[in-house]
Amino acid sequence: xxxxxxxxxxxxxxxxxxxxxxxxxxxxxxxxxxxxxxxxxxxxxxxxxxxxxxxxxxxxxxxxxxxxxxxxxxxxxxxxxxxxxxxxxxxxxxxxxxxxxxxxxxxxxxxxxxxxxxxxxxxxxxxxxxxxxxxxxxxxxxxxxxxxxxxxxxxxxxxxxxxxxxxxxxxxxxxxxxxxxxxxxxxxxxxxxxxxxxxxxxxxxxxxxxxxxxxxxxxxxxxxxxxxxxxxxxxxxxxxxxxxxxxxxxxxxxxxxxxxxxxxxxxxxxxxxxxxxxxxxxxxxxxxxxxxxxxxxxxxxxxxxxxxxxxxxxxxxxxxxxxxxxxxxxxxxxxxxxxxxxxxxxxxxxxxxxxxxxxxxxxxxxxxxxxxxxxx
RNA sequence: GGGGAGAUUCCAGAGCGGUCAAAUGGGGCAGACUGUAAAUCUGUUGGCGCAGCCUUCGGAGGUUCGAAUCCUCCUCUCCCCA
Numbered sequence: 001x002x003x004x005x006x007x008x009x010x011x012x013x014x015x016x017x018x019x020x021x022x023x024x025x026x027x028x029x030x031x032x033x034x035x036x037x038x039x040x041x042x043x044x045x046x047x048x049x050x051x052x053x054x055x056x057x058x059x060x061x062x063x064x065x066x067x068x069x070x071x072x073x074x075x076x077x078x079x080x081x082x083x084x085x086x087x088x089x090x091x092x093x094x095x096x097x098x099x100x101x102x103x104x105x106x107x108x109x110x111x112x113x114x115x116x117x118x119x120x121x122x123x124x125x126x127x128x129x130x131x132x133x134x135x136x137x138x139x140x141x142x143x144x145x146x147x148x149x150x151x152x153x154x155x156x157x158x159x160x161x162x163x164x165x166x167x168x169x170x171x172x173x174x175x176x177x178x179x180x181x182x183x184x185x186x187x188x189x190x191x192x193x194x195x196x197x198x199x200x201x202x203x204x205x206x207x208x209x210x211x212x213x214x215x216x217x218x219x220x221x222x223x224x225x226x227x228x229x230x231x232x233x234x235x236x237x238x239x240x241x242x243x244x245x246x247x248x249x250x251x252x253x254x255x256x257x258x259x260x261x262x263x264x265x266x267x268x269x270x271x272x273x274x275x276x277x278x279x280x281x282x283x284x285x286x287x288x289x290x291x292x293x294x295x296x297x298x299x300x301x302x303x304x305x306x307x308x309x310x311x312x313x314x315x316x317x318x319x320x321x322x323x324x325x326x327x328x329x330x331x332x333x334x335x336x337x338x339x340x341x342x343x344x345x346x347x348x349x350x351x352x353x354x355x356x357x358x359x360x361x362x363x364x365x366x367x368x369x370x371x372x373x374x375x376x
Numbered sequence: 377g378g379g380g381a382g383a384u385u386c387c388a389g390a391g392c393g394g395u396c397a398a399a400u401g402g403g404g405c406a407g408a409c410u411g412u413a414a415a416u417c418u419g420u421u422g423g424c425g426c427a428g429c430c431u432u433c434g435g436a437g438g439u440u441c442g443a444a445u446c447c448u449c450c451u452c453u454c455c456c457c458a
Contacts, residue, residue, distance in 0.1 A: 041412080099411090100412080274409075
């Protein structure tokens with residue numbers, strides 16, 4: 001449970017580090033593939049591990065609690081044993097579902113009453129309960145239960161919500177401290193900065209979070225529809241306050257461009273559904289720009305999927321073939337693009353790490369960013 | 377040989393005198409997606425000099441102010457009985 005920073009970039013706040021966990025080290029900056037229900041959609045564990053070079057994946061407290069349920073996960077011996085992923089796992093707390101499933105839940109001081117999106121049954125999530133669930137799942141990194149606020153969000157709502165998230169955090173920490181891991185390895189708890197798009201709230205929250213002296217700190221409530229400039233501004237404000245010697249995790253971000261810009265601001269960890277979800281929708285990210293493989297123009301393009309790509313699928317399949325798979329609604333299409341996108345995201349952060357260590361990250365980032373967001 | 381049903385925009389298939397360039401699916405084309413209720417969702421799908429006009433509902437005529445819708449003939453499909 002140690003975070004060491006190897007070096008810092010000269011012309012930005014980017015850092016390269018290593019976070020030690022009982023399931024192995026995580027080299028930062030890192031992108032963490034999202035595996036909400038215990039599976040990174042359309043990608044097998046060996047591919048995830050050997051091909052994309054993922055070092056840590058996510059699971060979700062709300063989804064795993066509902067299905068398969070804690071009983072099954074505990075019988076399996078924790079999520080690592082259940083899904084066969086032997087490296088670190090981080091679980092989101094369900095705080096994002098407070099936002100994304102706002103129509104089917106009720107929130108109060110005690111916690112959140114969710115109506116299951118699967119069968120409509122009611123389930124109360126409290127900060128204490130969420131800690132217990134994550135103990136049972138066995139995540140290496142547990143997230144505090146928070147309210148992810150929407151955008152736009154009135155100042156008063158954001159302020160009250162922030163105070164609630166902070167009170168919940170104290171309860172999370174207390175429960176975390178008075179309980180033990182279930183499977184013989186250590187777990188960490190990351191608190192989450194909120195405050196919507198309001199600088200003073202973000203500062204207040206970052207200061208409060210910094211005081212908790214957690215193993216790592218997260219920034220939530222961004223990338224929910226606000227302009228990128230605001231997202232970067234909030235991230236910068238918060239990074240200046242959060243402790244330098246602890247990993248900083250920007251939750252739910254983002255596009256390849258977002259990730260590089262945020263690394264420059266001092267972020268170490270990212271997760272996002274974009275590479276996997278968009279992959280299933282036919283979008284692939286490459287070092288030359290973004291490709292919609294379903295577009296007609298690839299119909300008879302027999303060049304490989306991504307000549308610069310690091311995944312075996314990049315050389316194995318042609319654009320025309322992958323386009324055909326999508327047109328024919330063959331499940332293989334989404335498997336190929338998912339693997340490609342994850343390999344690309346992981347390549348991107350590894351490359352960023354390399355340039356941070358070499359000291360020329362800022363220049364490299366500025367060149368990359370221009371290409372990454374263009375459409376091919 | 378006798379009897380019956382039908383031909384609609386890329387396909388299937390509604391429409392059965394005006395509110396029809398024509399429902400709904402599918403297919404095509406394009407877009408969205410940021411701690412995953414998402415292998416999902418949205419838009420568009422005759423042409424143009426585009427608040428209007430032109431050409432379309434098997435073909436040719438006709439009735440009517442007005443036809444994809446009614447009548448006549450033709451062509452072609454399908455079904456049943458011999």
